[in-house]
Amino acid sequence: MLNAMARATVPHTAAGKTSVIVRASSRQPNQPEGKKPIAISRSTLLKAGIIATGAMFAGGSPPAVAEAITASAPPAAPSIAASLPQTLSQVMLTTLSDCQLAVSAYPTFSYNAAGGGGMGAVTRQDDGTLRVSWDPAALSIPPITYSTSAVLGVPIPPPLKIAITPQKLEGTIDPETGIAQLDFLAQFEFTAGPLYSAPPLVVSTTLTTEESAGELRQGKGKRLSADGKGTLVGVARVPKTGDGFLDTFLMLPTDALAVLSADMKFS
Secondary structure (H helix, E strand, O other): OOOOOOEEEOOOOEOEOOOOEOOOOOOOOOOOOEEEEEEEEHHHHHHHHHHHHHHHOOOOHHHHHHHHHHHHHOOOOOOHHHHHOOOOEEEEEEEEEEEEEOOOOOOOOOEOOOOOEEEEEEEEOOOOOEEEEEEEOHHHHHHOOOOOEEEEEEEOOOOOEEEHHHHHHHHEOOOOOOOOEEEEEEEEEEEEEEOOOOOOOEEEEEEEOEEEEOOEEEEOOOOOOOOOOEEEEEEEEEEOOHHHHHHHHHHOOOEEEEEEEEEEEEE
């Protein structure tokens, strides 16, 4: 604590410059005797104020604050690379229950795809990424029915059924970052019992753990974690089917969004 209050005096102006002299009224402990008062020019104070204000508006942080933020940042999540076997040739894809689908301007509906998926092939590439592919005939995707899907909490009415027939699923996975990019092609076949059967909707998109956006729809995925779980999203532009009723009902051509929670296990 200071022994006495400090005071500032303004000496006579010389050659158009004014200096502010900060002088303590009594010597502080351990202060060397004969130390001269500290002189700070007005221009120096003004420059310091401008620099500090500019740093605030630019979003800068003093070095001590920046170091504290860096030191307190949480550690990066473990990558899937740590859990991969040394040699691998297969990947088991399992679709989970918390999925979503949406088409046109209609509300997004929940979709329970638990139990779907299939075994695919995987190879390491020279850049460290994994090339993955599935035989469409070996892939199983649960249909959209009364028991698997609901809109605003209300199950879709029977006998409406939308069968999903995959035709292509292949792409790359970066095990270090958990980023997946999978090209997906499938046919969505609408039926209402024996009374109505529409031409299939062709859905072609890239399922990604990053972001996907179209004219009406957009979604954000989640990268694969160390245990192989993640969320793939894809927005596709669906063309007309040629069926007047279905094209009008779905307002085709339009966007369709798929949000697929999945689990991938490598062996």
